[in-house]
Amino acid sequence: MTPPFNTPPAHPHPTTVNIRTLRAVVFTTDHRVIGIQYLVLALISVVIGTLLSLLMRIHLVWPNWPLPLHGPILPEDYLALVTIHGTIMLFFVLTTAPQSGFGNLILPAQIGARTMAFPALNAASFWLTAAALVVLLGSTFVPGGAAISGWTAYPPLSAITSAGPGQALGMDLWLTSIALFAIASTASSINTLTTIIRNRCTGMTWERLPLTVWGWFTAALLSIIAFSVLLAAILLLLCDRHAGTSFFLPNGDLVNGILHKGGNGSPLLWLHLFWFFGHPEVYIAILPGMGLTSMLLANFSHRRVFTYRTMIATTLLIGFLGILLWGHHMFVAGLNPFASSAFSISTMAIALPAAAKVLSWLATTWRSRPSYKTPMLFALGFVSLFITGGLTGPILAQPILDEYLHNTFFVVAHFHLIMAMAGVFGLYAATYYWFPLLTATRNHPGRLLSEPLGHLHFWCTLLGAYAVFLPMHLTGLAGEPRHYAQLTGIPGPGGSLSPAGALLSHTLPLNQFITYAAIFLATAQLVFLFNLTHSLRKGKFASSNPWRATTLEWHPTMNPFTLLTASDTPEMSVHRAPCHYQSNKSEVSFLPQWEPIPLAQDEIEDATDTKPE
Amino acid sequence: MICSRLTSACLPSLWIDRAAIHSPWLLPADASAHGPALDHHLLLNLWVALALLTLAHLILLIGLFARRHSEPTRLWRIEYLPLTVLALLFASLTLKAERLWAASRYTGASPTALQVEVTGVQFAWYFRYPGPDATFGITRPSLVAPGEGNPLGLDPSDPHSADDQVTSQLVLPANREVDLRLRAQDVIHGFSIPEMRLKQNAVPGQTIHLHFTPTTPGTYAILCTQLCGLGHYRMNATLLILPPNQFATWLAAKQKAAP
Ligand SMILES: [Cu+2]
Ligand SMILES: [Cu+2]
Numbered sequence: 080m081t082p083p084f085n086t087p088p089a090h091p092h093p094t095t096v097n098i099r100t101l102r103a104v105v106f107t108t109d110h111r112v113i114g115i116q117y118l119v120l121a122l123i124s125v126v127i128g129t130l131l132s133l134l135m136r137i138h139l140v141w142p143n144w145p146l147p148l149h150g151p152i153l154p155e156d157y158l159a160l161v162t163i164h165g166t167i168m169l170f171f172v173l174t175t176a177p178q179s180g181f182g183n184l185i186l187p188a189q190i191g192a193r194t195m196a197f198p199a200l201n202a203a204s205f206w207l208t209a210a211a212l213v214v215l216l217g218s219t220f221v222p223g224g225a226a227i228s229g230w231t232a233y234p235p236l237s238a239i240t241s242a243g244p245g246q247a248l249g250m251d252l253w254l255t256s257i258a259l260f261a262i263a264s265t266a267s268s269i270n271t272l273t274t275i276i277r278n279r280c281t282g283m284t285w286e287r288l289p290l291t292v293w294g295w296f297t298a299a300l301l302s303i304i305a306f307s308v309l310l311a312a313i314l315l316l317l318c319d320r321h322a323g324t325s326f327f328l329p330n331g332d333l334v335n336g337i338l339h340k341g342g343n344g345s346p347l348l349w350l351h352l353f354w355f356f357g358h359p360e361v362y363i364a365i366l367p368g369m370g371l372t373s374m375l376l377a378n379f380s381h382r383r384v385f386t387y388r389t390m391i392a393t394t395l396l397i398g399f400l401g402i403l404l405w406g407h408h409m410f411v412a413g414l415n416p417f418a419s420s421a422f423s424i425s426t427m428a429i430a431l432p433a434a435a436k437v438l439s440w441l442a443t444t445w446r447s448r449p450s451y452k453t454p455m456l457f458a459l460g461f462v463s464l465f466i467t468g469g470l471t472g473p474i475l476a477q478p479i480l481d482e483y484l485h486n487t488f489f490v491v492a493h494f495h496l497i498m499a500m501a502g503v504f505g506l507y508a509a510t511y512y513w514f515p516l517l518t519a520t521r522n523h524p525g526r527l528l529s530e531p532l533g534h535l536h537f538w539c540t541l542l543g544a545y546a547v548f549l550p551m552h553l554t555g556l557a558g559e560p561r562h563y564a565q566l567t568g569i570p571g572p573g574g575s576l577s578p579a580g581a582l583l584s585h586t587l588p589l590n591q592f593i594t595y596a597a598i599f600l601a602t603a604q605l606v607f608l609f610n611l612t613h614s615l616r617k618g619k620f621a622s623s624n625p626w627r628a629t630t631l632e633w634h635p636t637m638n639p640f641t642l643l644t645a646s647d648t649p650e651m652s653v654h655r656a657p658c659h660y661q662s663n664k665s666e667v668s669f670l671p672q673w674e675p676i677p678l679a680q681d682e683i684e685d686a687t688d689t690k691p692e
Numbered sequence: 693m694i695c696s697r698l699t700s701a702c703l704p705s706l707w708i709d710r711a712a713i714h715s716p717w718l719l720p721a722d723a724s725a726h727g728p729a730l731d732h733h734l735l736l737n738l739w740v741a742l743a744l745l746t747l748a749h750l751i752l753l754i755g756l757f758a759r760r761h762s763e764p765t766r767l768w769r770i771e772y773l774p775l776t777v778l779a780l781l782f783a784s785l786t787l788k789a790e791r792l793w794a795a796s797r798y799t800g801a802s803p804t805a806l807q808v809e810v811t812g813v814q815f816a817w818y819f820r821y822p823g824p825d826a827t828f829g830i831t832r833p834s835l836v837a838p839g840e841g842n843p844l845g846l847d848p849s850d851p852h853s854a855d856d857q858v859t860s861q862l863v864l865p866a867n868r869e870v871d872l873r874l875r876a877q878d879v880i881h882g883f884s885i886p887e888m889r890l891k892q893n894a895v896p897g898q899t900i901h902l903h904f905t906p907t908t909p910g911t912y913a914i915l916c917t918q919l920c921g922l923g924h925y926r927m928n929a930t931l932l933i934l935p936p937n938q939f940a941t942w943l944a945a946k947q948k949a950a951p
Contacts, residue, residue, distance in 0.1 A: 155922040229919045235896055236879040236921060243814070243921040329897020333833040333845075334878040335814070346880055346895055386771060411882070413895040416797035420790055427786045434778050435771070437748065442770050445755035459752070466748045470741040473782055477789035479796070480734050482891050483719075486882060486917040558720050558886035560917045563925040570926060579913035579928035582720060582886060 108198035113205050114184030115517065120209060121176035121506075124167050127216075129601050131164040136594040140587065142565055155244040157564035158227035162245075163219060165230035166253070170260050171212055173364035173502045178302070179208070179267050181367065181509050182295050184517065186271065188632035189289050191280025191651040191673075196273035200266050207263035211256045218252035226253035229562060231353060234327035234346050238319045239334045251320070254313050261310040268302035271295055280631075282653035286391070287672065289630045289657045290384065293391050294370025297398035298363045304402060305359040312352035319344070350412055354405035361498045362401040366394065368505020369436060369465075372458045375508055376440055377658040378628050379455035380447035381669065384658050385439045393432035400429040410478040411485050419478045426476035433469055437462070452626065453533030457508035460541050461501050467545075468497025471552070486562075489555025492548045500544045507540070507607070514614070515621035516632060526618030527625060532610040536603065543600030550593050554586040566590065629657045629671045723912060723933065724888040725867075725905035726796050731889070733788060740781065801871035801903035806864065809873040811844055812881030812894040815923030817914055818843055821857040823947065828873075829853020836877065844877075857946050862931045865939035866909050874900040882918030885931055893918050906933045 104112060137144055138152045138160075145151050152160075187195055195201050219225040227245035228237045232253070240247045275288075275296050288296075318324040325342035327349045332339040377384045384390060406414060406422030414422075440462050449455055471493040474480055484490060510517075511533055515525025559566070566587060569580040624633040634651060651673055659670040670676075722731055809820040809828055822828045829852040836845035846853040864870055874883055876894035883902075884891040892902045916927035934942060 153922075154925060158919070158922060158924070227922065231919075233880050233919070236919070242879060331833040332878060332896050333836055338833055343897075345897055347898075386767070389771070411891050412880075412893045413898050413900055416793065419797075420793065423790065423793075424786060427782050430782055431775060431779055435775060438771055438774055441748065441751050441755060444752065445770075446758040446761035447755070448760040449756065459756075462752065463749065467745055470745055473785065474734075474737045474741060477733075477737070477786065477793070479730055479789050479792040480737060482796075483730060483734065483886070483889050485891055486884075553718075556719050558915075560882075560884070560915055562919040564922075565925050569928065577913065577928055578911050578930050579915055582913040582915075 106202065108202045110183045110187055110195040110198065110201055113201050114180055114182070116205050117175055117180035117183060117208070118517075120205075120212060121172050121180055124171035124175070124212065125503075128164050128168040128172060129604070131160050131167070133597060133601055135160050135164065136597045138564070139566060140591045140594045142567065152564075154564035155224060155227050158229070158562065159219065159225040159245060159249075161562060162226050162229050162253070163215070166215060166257070167212075168499065169230060169360065169364065170257070171208075171215075172506075173498065174264065174302075174360070175208060176506050177367035177502070177509070178271075178295065178298055178363060179204070179264075181506075181513065182267075182271055185509075185513060185632050186292060186295055187274060187278065188516075188634070189292055189630050190275060190278060190283050191631050191634075191653060192274060192278035194278075195270050196277055197270045201270050204263045204267040204270065207259050207266070211259035211263065214252050214259065215256040218249045218256065221248045221252060223247040224249050226250045231357065232316075232349075233353075234316060234319065234349050235329075235332055235334060235339075238316060238327050239332075239337070239339065240320060241335045241337050243335070251317070254317055258310055258313045261306040261313070264302050265306045265310070268299035268306075271299040272303070275299075280651045280653060283631075283672075284653075286388065287653055287656045288391075289370070290373040290387075290390055290394070291367060291370040291630075293394045294367040297394050298366040301359040301363050301366075301398050301401060305356040305363070308352055309356035312349060312356070315352075316349065347409075347413055350409055351405070354408045355402070357408065358405045359398075359401045361494065362397060364498055364502050365465075365505070366398065368461060368502055368508075370394065371505055371509055371512075372440065372461045372465075373436075373443070374630065374658065375454055375458035375512060376443045376449075376462075377660075378626055379452060379458070380444050380449040381627075381660040382443055382447050382658070383656075383660065385442035386435075387656060387658075389435060390439055393435045396432040397429060397436075400425060400432070404429060407476055407481070410481040416478070423476055423478050427473055430469075430473050430476075433465075433472075437466055437469075452511075453528065453530055453537060454508045454512035454626070456534065456537040457504050457511060460537060460544075461504040461508060463541070464496050464501040464504060464544060467549075468493055468495075468501060472497070484555060486560055487555035488551045488559045488561060491561055492551035492555060495551070496544070496548050500548065504540075504544075507536075510611075512626065513632070514618075515625055518615060518618070523620065524623070525621045526614055527621045528614045528618060529610050532606055532613075536606040536610065539603035539606065540600065543596060543603050546596035547593055547600055550589050550596075554589050554593070557586050557589075558582055559586045559590075624671075627669050629659055629669055631672055633671070634673050720887050721908075722887065722889060723906055723908035723910060724890065725907055726792075727889040729792055733792060737785060740785065796904070800901055801869055805869040805871040805903060807871050807873070808862070808864070809875065810862070810883055810894065812874075812876040812883065812916065812920070812927075813838075813843065814878050814921050815916070815927035816843075816860065817862075817881075817883070817916075817927070817929040819859045819862045819929075820844060821859070821943070821946075822852075823855025823857060825852055825855055827852040829856050833877070855947070859946070860929060862914060862929060863939065863942055864906050864931065864933055865936040866906055866933050868936065869903055869905045872902040872904075874902055879920050880918050881916050881920050881927065884915045884917040885912055886915070887912040888931070891917060906931075909933045909935055 107113065135157065138157055224245045226249045236242050237246060237250055275292060315326040319327050325344040327346050328339055328341060328344045330341060330343050373384050373390055404422055404425040406418060407426040410419045475484060475490060475493060511528050514528045519525035567584045569583060623635045631651065653672045654675055655672055657672050661668045719731060722728060807822050811818045820828065830847045830850040831845045832847050833845055835842060835847060844858060846856060874892055874894045876896045878896060881894045882891065883894050888904055888906060890904055892900060910933055912931040914929040914931050916924055920927065
């Protein structure tokens with residue numbers, strides 16, 4: 080009934096002609112090639128971002144170490160490192176890879192669609208994103224240096240070109256880069272939403288959508304809302320910088336001896352607009368990973384997802400609450416204290432859908448004897464990091480505690496665990512899981528990443544992640560602020576070692592440990608890079624459904640990487656929600672979404688919300 | 693006052709031990725009246741987080757290692773009950789946090805509080821005392837001239853400005869409420885005194901009031917905690933808390949030295 084794996088196409092393209100291949104790859108509108116392009120862009124970005132973070136860590140504990148070809152790291156260099164690291168990781172890795180990379184590669188197949196809704200727009204989005212990355216990296220080489228205002232770019236620092244290093248051309252390029260990214264991301268999200276709404280195959284009802292698709296759907300909704308506000312804010316800031324307006328500048332602002340006379344703006348307006356984008360942004364980064372984790376836990380535990388419908392509802396609820404709580408970044412920013420109370424309550428509220436998700440994950444794996452393949456390990460790691468990072472969220476949501484913890488390393492630890500580390504674990508799970516779909520070509524089936532190397536990579540990364548970020552809670556509690564280029568020997572007003580110098584330098588031993596751990600964590604990623612490059616050419620060939628998955632991207636005709644002509648792909652239809660597994664004592668059987676034969680068990684399909692399997 | 697003594701008494705002694713300042717593991721010493729209650733609530737939150745963290749990981753690990761088991765489970769027991777418990781737990785923590793927040797921020801300082809103005813400038817903090825007339829003189833950005841000893845741009849034509857005292861060290865009496873007027877001249881700065889459990893951004897164009905009562909005489913660090921440019925990390929000052937009589941002497945000497 081289904082054609083054998085990788086039926087060669089009837090009319091193979093003429094080979095050779097490098098230029099044509101090149102053009103085909105560069106200007107392709109094939110969503111799968113675009114997905115790969117996004118992933119390559121994210122991989123380049125994550126390597127750069129990681130190296131920058133290592134430089135920061137090294138500078139913090141060995142401040143006199145001269146950077147090769149550069150010399151000592153000056154305070155403005157350190158702040159440029161912070162800014163570029165944050166920007167590149169958040170935008171070009173954590174937003175790009177799950178949402179645009181795997182979204183393009185997997186999403187259409189998962190809903191039984193042939194293509195994305197707008198292929199040309201899709202290609203344009205990618206090239207805008209690539210241009211944004213080039214502009215961002217280019218900003219580090221301009222006179223005056225890269226932007227040093229952190230990824231939040233608070234004015235007036237970012238609004239006045241004479242406010243210090245990095246605020247002139249470097250800041251203009253930074254803003255341009257983010258504006259380009261915002262446009263690309265909005266376009267890409269419109270594409271995603273339209274594809275999900277319009278291109279689902281027969282039988283793919285909303286309740287049968289895999290939870291990954293719900294993750295992509297909610298993240299795309301948030302992207303459209305959040306990035307358009309960010310784009311508006313950036314345009315206003317550019318007007319303040321070059322057109323003499325003062326949206327964000329108060330009258331009589333005196334920066335570096337230059338008096339700004341003008342309208343009556345407020346920096347707080349930027350904070351509102353920026354965080355209205357900035358907080359949803361972290362959910363954009365994590366929601367696809369949450370969806371994938373749900374699916375992987377069910378797949379490798381051979382169980383249904385516990386409370387499938389509730390999981391859909393909590394995904395949407397997290398998205399909805401996610402746009403109502405930006406003010407928790409502003410408890411000590413000059414906001415009315417009553418407003419802080421309101422934002423505190425909306426932030427606490429989001430802990431409940433998040434907790435419901437954790438409960439579902441725990442219930443899905445509870446006494447399931449899962450098979451510990453590498454994607455499953457990374458999904459379990461995601462759960463662990465999500466819990467650990469998530470539990471400090473309610474602490475920071477309380478204004479009275481934020482009064483002490485705000486802008487300390489406690490916050491850095493919190494968001495790195497939940498957004499960066501859990502986010503990256505989601506990406507690793509996706510890479511190990513979907514590698515056969517990434518590597519299948521016309522001529523051979525997909526390959527698998529090496530399992531032993533995958534296990535080694537997982538354990539080193541988990542250990543490294545905790546070793547780096549758990550101690551940061553302690554340096555934060557000890558009072559160490561973020562964005563400090565130096566911790567030791569900070570001169571006081573009189574020149575002698577000040578109380579500030581004493582307060583900061585006593586976290587040094589712990590910071591040295593964190594730096595060693597960070598070097599270990601980064602080194603462990605070489606195992607992954609080796610596995611990736613090695614398995615790309617020499618990895619084991621995968622069968623057409625190596626994980627016994629139930630979702631449509633593993634349908635035999637969806638497997639080949641290169642685009643099939645319409646005649647090669649029979650119309651697909653879906654008969655049930657994903658993750659239908661059945662087990663008796665010895666045997667586990669599974670029922671893919673596309674398989675029409677119902678098992679006896681299948682009659683009670685959606686009534687199973689009441690039990691874990 | 694009694695309330696804060698009570699809460700600090702029930703804390704583990706290590707937590708508020710001044711020796712803790714030498715350890716990288718704990719909060720720095722606490723020297724403000726509202727601090728012990730904040731510390732207590734923070735500690736409570738950390739214990740709750742640690743307990744939930746342990747519990748969740750235990751459930752995860754036991755579930756992974758136990759024999760496979762496929763009996764149906766009742767939804768209320770593993771979904772609604774835990775969610776209700778968590779909702780109540782987080783609601784009570786929020787409620788307690790809100791009460792503390794309201795106590796320190798919903799209302800301003802008492803009218804008898806000591807008035808001090810704090811101004812953040814790239815990359816220094818300036819402190820201004822209003823002098824015997826108890827009124828701050830007018831400042832104008834156009835008059836700012838740090839080289840001529842007028843970093844805040846005090847207007848000499850305003851009679852209130854003549855007796856204003858501008859210092860680079862914040863000196864306060866112990867056990868008297870202070871009403872800080874927080875301002876910034878150029879960019880956003882973060883006014884933070886970790887040992888007073890105090891943090892508030894200074895925003896250009898805004899005057900933000902912050903009140904607290906220091907309790908223990910000593911010297912403490914004032915930091916900048918909002919990225920404000922390349923000198924952000926060295927934008928610090930010293931807070932000196934004096935016993936009330938010594939503070940009066942200091943203030944009198946300062947005023948006598950004034951031209
Ligand atoms: Cu500052
Ligand atoms: Cu600063």
